[in-house]
Amino acid sequence: MVKMKHKKIRMTRQRGVILEELRAVKTHPTADEMYEKVKKRIPRISLATVYRNLEVLCGLGVIQKLDITGRQKRFDADTSNHYHIKCIKCGKVDDLYSARPDAIEKAVEDHRGYEVLGHRLEFEGICPKCREAGGKEPDTQ
Amino acid sequence: MVKMKHKKIRMTRQRGVILEELRAVKTHPTADEMYEKVKKRIPRISLATVYRNLEVLCGLGVIQKLDITGRQKRFDADTSNHYHIKCIKCGKVDDLYSARPDAIEKAVEDHRGYEVLGHRLEFEGICPKCREAGGKEPDTQ
DNA sequence: GTAATTGCAAAAATTTTGCAGCATT
DNA sequence: AATGCTGCAAAATTTTTGCAATTAC
Numbered sequence A, B: 001m002v003k004m005k006h007k008k009i010r011m012t013r014q015r016g017v018i019l020e021e022l023r024a025v026k027t028h029p030t031a032d033e034m035y036e037k038v039k040k041r042i043p044r045i046s047l048a049t050v051y052r053n054l055e056v057l058c059g060l061g062v063i064q065k066l067d068i069t070g071r072q073k074r075f076d077a078d079t080s081n082h083y084h085i086k087c088i089k090c091g092k093v094d095d096l097y098s099a100r101p102d103a104i105e106k107a108v109e110d111h112r113g114y115e116v117l118g119h120r121l122e123f124e125g126i127c128p129k130c131r132e133a134g135g136k137e138p139d140t141q
Numbered sequence C: 001g002t003a004a005t006t007g008c009a010a011a012a013a014t015t016t017t018g019c020a021g022c023a024t025t
Numbered sequence D: 001a002a003t004g005c006t007g008c009a010a011a012a013t014t015t016t017t018g019c020a021a022t023t024a025c
Helices: A013-024 A031-039 A047-059 A101-112 A128-133 B013-024 B031-039 B047-060 B101-112 B128-133
Strands: A083-087 A093-096 A115-126 B083-087 B093-096 B115-126
Touching: A013 A031, A013 A047, A031 A047, B013 B031, B013 B047, B031 B047
Parallel strands: A083 A115, B083 B115
Antiparallel strands: A083 A093, A115 B115, B083 B093
16 A cells, blocks of 8 residues: 655644744754744644644755754754764754765765665764863763 | 762673673664563563663663664664664664774864764665665655 | 662653644645 | 644653662672
């Protein structure tokens, strides 16, 4: 049974605001954090709607879900091929536009017989602020 | 208030078997999958014990938690600096030992002021088997 | 003997789903 | 008017926690 998806996507106020708010931040919010943001503009919105829309927007390729563990999933309105670096102390996730993705992907391709569609390079380290602050316990995110 | 951790780690049967079973596979099981494996050898073990031990073993650096999204977290007994590649169709996660981590990390370091402790490079693509099989729907993991 | 660890059950946290009414096209 | 979408509430999933009993050292 093939799953047909001829659904026409409509632009609702909720969907629009969610996208706008995600685009407005440079952080990588969780569904829950998005809910809080959006609720300021649409007080009666439900968390379920936020979850559903983030999923829809991912499906459209308009936003992306990050491949970063933690208890909650995180989303990013920037779908360009950039990297993330996460601080193991405070848990913050920063963007990283430096390296050269294309070369890396090409190097991988034949080794494995995979068709490489993309990749994510996640660095783990300690951010400048935490380096100054010194010996705190690592954040458990 | 600094959190002291002077706890002495003991080697229990449960802990040993969990480590053994994780080392025995080349897949990247979820806590739940580990529970099923271990239950065959220790039928009365509880899922909570599996979660607690995977966490402890991660803390010891003996195993690692993967930075791959999905509903459940995944674990790997191989803590060497290797990569993972995930098929967006079947969801399988393979190991990848090819590239040269050190060079990549060094290139990143000064850009950001981060102290880079490690990184994970996650490729996304379609595995050989799925390429043959052709146009299935992508797996939602 | 002491304190870490376990199993169990219950709670917490996160995400998904059913459904009747509403809104977009 | 048709059907995609919403809010709500309830369910499902995944992970964590409290506690008394057990076990490793």
